[in-house]
Amino acid sequence: GAGVSQSPSNKVTEKGKDVELRCDPISGHTALYWYRQSLGQGLEFLIYFQGNSAPDKSGLPSDRFSAERTGGSVSTLTIQRTQQEDSAVYLCASSAIAGEANTQYFGPGTRLTVL
Amino acid sequence: AQSVAQPEDQVNVAEGNPLTVKCTYSVSGNPYLFWYVQYPNRGLQFLLKYITGDNLVKGSYGFEAEFNKSQTSFHLKKPSALVSDSALYFCAVKGGATNKLIFGTGTLLAVQP
Numbered sequence: 001g002a003g004v005s006q007s008p009s010n011k012v013t014e015k016g017k018d019v020e021l022r023c024d025p026i027s028g029h030t031a032l033y034w035y036r037q038s039l040g041q042g043l044e045f046l047i048y049f050q051g052n053s054a055p056d057k058s059g060l061p062s063d064r065f066s067a068e069r070t071g072g073s074v075s076t077l078t079i080q081r082t083q084q085e086d087s088a089v090y091l092c093a094s095s096a097i098a099g100e101a102n103t104q105y106f107g108p109g110t111r112l113t114v115l
Numbered sequence: 116a117q118s119v120a121q122p123e124d125q126v127n128v129a130e131g132n133p134l135t136v137k138c139t140y141s142v143s144g145n146p147y148l149f150w151y152v153q154y155p156n157r158g159l160q161f162l163l164k165y166i167t168g169d170n171l172v173k174g175s176y177g178f179e180a181e182f183n184k185s186q187t188s189f190h191l192k193k194p195s196a197l198v199s200d201s202a203l204y205f206c207a208v209k210g211g212a213t214n215k216l217i218f219g220t221g222t223l224l225a226v227q228p
Binding site: 031 | 221
């Protein structure tokens, strides 16, 4: 079946602009995670959704970052007033449920470049 | 707090030789450990996981990992490396109430023909 998909695959924006990144999880997966991969920080957790609610937003680096999930499926990560340090690959993952044993499956990522 | 360490930034091995990519962990409670592989400009692909049971876990593409509780290690292994195995490998542990993944810094595996 279809895996996790993300769009766009690449996004170049100017400093100060807002961007939206989209994630389509595997059908039926209730848990959805966003991570960020950057040279300086490695792979870091951003936010977790169970259904449409986000019980863990602890990884969001600032209030310029927000995310939502609608219909228990698609999620959008929004970055307002982008800064150069926001340049990174944003990865989305989903799992059937958020159990300890459950495997998270990742999408191909969105490479964000802020000029 | 949960954490993992990958002590080697890069591992070089000749094709056909066995390979080992090291990972050590620190957890409170039972460890739930994962290995992922990342090819250039691609997302992370799941290789294998340890939840409980046998200490030797078999995964995709001929990879396996050995869980060692006394040494708090979860090293990734393959008996015979292929050039196509060249990629970035991440060890991860589940952490927190929401079971987010906590990743190591990654190890670049380079297999020479």
